[in-house]
Each structure stands twice: as structure tokens, then as C-alpha cells.
Amino acid sequence: MTKIEKAAYIIEALEELYPTVEVPLDHKDPYTLLIAVLLSAQCTDKRVNTITPILFKRADNPFDMIKLDVAEIKEIIRPCGLSPMKSKGIYGLSQMLVEQYNGVVPADFEALESFPAVGHKTASVVMAQAFNIPAFPVDTHIHRLLTRWGITNGKSVVQTENDAKKIFPREKWNKLHVQIIYYGREYSPSRSPLLEKDFITRKIGTKKVKSTFKDWHSFE
Structure with a gap:
């Protein structure tokens, strides 16, 4: 064959x-999908889906996320593993979104991959599933x-x-x-x-x- x-x-x-x-990660928009995919690195989707409601209740957009500090984010996402790196990434990318993109997740591979803790696979999932751009x-x-x-x-x-x-x-x-x-x-x-x-x-x-x-x- x-x-x-x-x-x-x-x-x-x-x-x-x-x-x-459907993507097996609970989300409501490009931002929450980006965060969920970031959290899924070396973590099951099932576990991510139990943590994101807790995190998103506190902050489901970049403006609210940067009102938290890295330590707070780290404590919430600890069960997902790699929490030191992921918490810094979540805070850092949220800050970049606010400062450079008015809080809007860009539909652009290069821009997404410039965010901390966002690699090519994460960017590809967001491009495909949030923006319907082939990836x-x-x-x-x-x-x-x-x-x-x-x-x-x-x-x-x-x-x-x-x-x-x-x-x-x-x-x-x-x-x-x-x-x-x-x-x-x-x-x-x-x-x-x-x-x-x-x-x-x-x-x-x-x-x-x-x-x-x-x-x-x-x-x-």
C-alpha cells in the first residue's frame, strides 16, 4: 500500500x-484555549480540565491574569506539573498580550511562538482550533x-x-x-x-x- x-x-x-x-480541552475563546494547551504539556487533558475552571474563575482574560502574581498562578496550576515554568509563561504571555496586542490573541504563528512557554505545537493548536487556519x-x-x-x-x-x-x-x-x-x-x-x-x-x-x-x- x-x-x-x-x-x-x-x-x-x-x-x-x-x-x-472537538478539542478535548475546555475553553471559550482563543485566550483560554492558549492557556489550556500550554497547561497540557506533560499533563493529561482530563487534569487540565479540572484545573482551568479554578484558574479561569480568577482570570479568564489577560487583563485579569496580570492582576495575579506568578506565585498565585503557580499554586493554582500546580497539579498540572511544571508549574514554575508554566506560571511564568502564563503571566508573561498575558503581559505581552496586554502591552502589545490590546489583550487579543494574534492569529499569527510567529507572534504566538514569541510568547514565553509557547512552542510550535501549542501555537499550531491555537491556529487550527481557534482561528481555523490549517496546521x-x-x-x-x-x-x-x-x-x-x-x-x-x-x-x-x-x-x-x-x-x-x-x-x-x-x-x-x-x-x-x-x-x-x-x-x-x-x-x-x-x-x-x-x-x-x-x-x-x-x-x-x-x-x-x-x-x-x-x-x-x-x-x-
Whole structure:
């Protein structure tokens, strides 16, 4: 099966499984999405969704966020991990938004990636899901599955993103990356793969499916 044939099969299979998808992080606007995605680094979406209501009750916009100090933010988000870095990032990017963008999150990759604690993946999620600008954020599920499916060689997340963008139609990127995440969580988790359910890997995988998957670390 060629890569083009694999891509077509992946799109068809995931569209049947997940015809409608939403970002699994609770948010109401670009700012709250940006904060939620930042918090999700090396943290589960479920945990983030328990913390953001507490944080957003105090401050759900950059103007209110900078009224808090870093220590207050850190204490609230501590359960998400990496709280020293994340709290400084949240305060710093909120300050930049107020001072440089009148509190409005810019729909621009370069601008987003200039914010503290915001990497390419976080910027890509915001661009795709808040502004509907085509992007292909790569998380652990996408990196793992696109490698196993033979879409990329798995050498780096940068390579995975580039290969995905080459093989999948641009108009599919924003929805497809979320569909792959859903599939990875439901059918092919890294620690406890449900091999009897992982039909896409059995159909198009480049390697024989083993009893365990490599436990890829989190990527920013």
C-alpha cells in the first residue's frame, strides 16, 4: 500500500469513527484555549480540565491574569506539573498580550511562538482550533501512530509534521489531527495498546504489531 493509499484509508476510517470532533480541552475563546494547551504539556487533558475552571474563575482574560502574581498562578496550576515554568509563561504571555496586542490573541504563528512557554505545537493548536487556519500539531499519539502507519520515519516530531502535511490534504489537517488523537487514546494507547481493536495498524502498519508500544515522551 502506497503512502497516498494509506492516507486515503486513514481519512476514511477516522471520518467514519469520528465524524464530529472537538478539542478535548475546555475553553471559550482563543485566550483560554492558549492557556489550556500550554497547561497540557506533560499533563493529561482530563487534569487540565479540572484545573482551568479554578484558574479561569480568577482570570479568564489577560487583563485579569496580570492582576495575579506568578506565585498565585503557580499554586493554582500546580497539579498540572511544571508549574514554575508554566506560571511564568502564563503571566508573561498575558503581559505581552496586554502591552502589545490590546489583550487579543494574534492569529499569527510567529507572534504566538514569541510568547514565553509557547512552542510550535501549542501555537499550531491555537491556529487550527481557534482561528481555523490549517496546521498539523503533532503530539505523542500522532507521532507514534504516523510512525507505525508508515507515514513518517519517526525520527523527530518536526519530520512527522512535515511528512503529514505532504501526504494529507491541507483542508483535512485541522480535523484530522484531532481524529488521530481520539483514535490513539481509544484504540492504541502507548502503555496498554488494545491490539485487537487497533484495526488501522493491523491494516497498514509497516511493522509487526507487538505486545507493547514504545512509550514516547511528551513533546512541546
